[in-house]
Amino acid sequence: MLGGFCPLPFRLGSIDATNGVNAEEYSRMGADVASAVVSTSFAAVTLDTSAPGAVLSYNGQNGVGLGAAPTVAFVAPGVVTVTWDLSYSNDYLNSYPLALNSATVTGHGAAALVCTAEISLPNQITVRVHELGVGPASATVTLRVF
Amino acid sequence: MAIVPTGHPCWVRANNHTTYGGNVNKIDYQSIGPVNPRTDIGASQFCRLASDVAAIQLTAPFAASTYLCNDTVPGVPTVEDYDAMTGAAPTGIRNGDGDVTFTWLDSYADPYSVIGEINIEHAEATCHAPTAAPATPLVATVELLDLSATGKNESVRVRVWDVATGLPAVDPRITLVVTTGVV
Numbered sequence: 001m002l003g004g005f006c007p008l009p010f011r012l013g014s015i016d017a018t019n020g021v022n023a024e025e026y027s028r029m030g031a032d033v034a035s036a037v038v039s040t041s042f043a044a045v046t047l048d049t050s051a052p053g054a055v056l057s058y059n060g061q062n063g064v065g066l067g068a069a070p071t072v073a074f075v076a077p078g079v080v081t082v083t084w085d086l087s088y089s090n091d092y093l094n095s096y097p098l099a100l101n102s103a104t105v106t107g108h109g110a111a112a113l114v115c116t117a118e119i120s121l122p123n124q125i126t127v128r129v130h131e132l133g134v135g136p137a138s139a140t141v142t143l144r145v146f
Numbered sequence: 147m148a149i150v151p152t153g154h155p156c157w158v159r160a161n162n163h164t165t166y167g168g169n170v171n172k173i174d175y176q177s178i179g180p181v182n183p184r185t186d187i188g189a190s191q192f193c194r195l196a197s198d199v200a201a202i203q204l205t206a207p208f209a210a211s212t213y214l215c216n217d218t219v220p221g222v223p224t225v226e227d228y229d230a231m232t233g234a235a236p237t238g239i240r241n242g243d244g245d246v247t248f249t250w251l252d253s254y255a256d257p258y259s260v261i262g263e264i265n266i267e268h269a270e271a272t273c274h275a276p277t278a279a280p281a282t283p284l285v286a287t288v289e290l291l292d293l294s295a296t297g298k299n300e301s302v303r304v305r306v307w308d309v310a311t312g313l314p315a316v317d318p319r320i321t322l323v324v325t326t327g328v329v
Contacts (some may be wrong), residue, residue: 008174009186012167022168026187040202044268044325057327061201064159064328091163091197092170092303106270107287115286132285132312142268142288144323 041144045082047072049129051140053080061087075126078136082143083103083124089128098123102146115141116144148258151262155254155262156203157231157326168196169289175234190256207222208326209250211235212274215306217243226319244284244306244315248322249293263300266290267327273306274319286320298329 014020029032043060047053053072062084063070070084089095097124112132120126124146131137152316153165162168165235172189180186213223223246228235232255236248236254273284291301302324306315 008172008189009178009180009190010188012187012194012219023185032193033202035194036202036206037198041205044205044207046268058158059205059268059325059327061204064204066230091168091200092193098329104270104272106272107285108289109287110289110305111287112285112305112312113311115310130308132307142270144268144270 002041007016018065025063036067039146041071041146042098043084044142044144045069046140047080047082047127048076049078049080049127049142051077055073056140070120077138078129079126081124081126083121083122085096100145103143105141105143107141109139111137113137113139113141150258151258151260155232155256155260156206156252157208157264159328161200163193163196163200166196166198166199168193175226181283189315205325207323208229208264210321210323211234212319212321213238213246213248214296214319215244215246215315215317216240216316217261222246223248229266230272239305242314245303247291247301247303249301252294252296252298262300263329264300265327265329266300266302266324268325269302269304270323271304271306272321273315274321282308284315285309286318288322 014022017028021070045058046144053074053122055069057067062067070082073081082122084098087095087097100119101127103117105117105127106114116128118126129137130141154160155289172193182186211228213225215223223236223238236250238246238248240246250264253261255261269288269289271286273286286306289303290299292299294302298314307320
């Protein structure tokens with residue numbers, strides 16, 4: 001048999017574009033997925049930094065929605081920490097520690113907000129929000145971590 | 147007859163590894179793995195692919211766009227670059243200096259004509275170097291909007307300020323990244 005409709009192992013080869021997958025096609029997919037795995041963010045989280053702090057929406061490789069979201073803790077006006085679990089398991093129950101190494105943050109709303117992200121622990125980001133000419137501010141922000 | 151893929155378009159965030167054919171109990175047929183690694187893909191390899199794709203598609207941004215505000219000569223923003231999961235660049239309007247709103251369609255089709263709705267839940271804006279002297283730092287904020295009152299955000303307003311003066315920036319260049327959530 002040729003290609004995609006035979007049982008696994010999946011043998012590469014195709015008669016035409018509607019029957020099977022050839023080595024070139026599968027290699028392209030493998031290369032593209034491998035590239036995307038490296039640069040794709042672990043999570044995007046939009047949160048409210050007002051006391052007590054809250055996640056508003058969450059997209060993570062560990063799941064989508066509030067049930068999968070990290071914990072937000074209010075530290076001081078304009079300062080919150082966002083903490084994920086120390087490790088996560090994938091769909092096949094392989095567990096890996098979380099090691100955050102990049103983060104970006106953007107403020108929401110009509111005020112001029114300067115936001116910073118600090119990797120305070122391998123599984124924690126400290127977000128600070130400052131309104132220009134005012135000082136520390138409570139606001140909605142979007143945080144992306146890698 | 148055209149095939150209809152399982153699941154939903156990526157930007158709906160509803161797929162998991164089983165959507166791609168993964169299964170925690172998947173095995174090679176008759177327990178015989180790849181005979182030749184140059185021609186065969188085994189069950190464990192395929193499940194790794196399904197699991198990684200499932201993870202990636204949850205956080206991948208829907209679109210990244212770099213645009214230039216047109217404030218000195220007031221006009222709609224110029225989209226200089228647009229990379230998205232699907233579709234053409236959104237419609238942009240100018241609200242004021244350094245202040246624009248982009249609106250996407252309510253839904254888009256994937257390459258197999260499967261329709262998925264849009265619900266923007268995250269947005270990030272980063273300022274580029276100012277286009278005119280003096281080169282003062284700029285800061286941008288975003289606002290998610292449901293202008294069509296469908297209960298789903300399809301628009302993002304971006305405002306940009308000059309940090310030194312606190313006034314709206316003129317003619318800033320911005321990169322905007324939007325990520326959709328569950329519909």
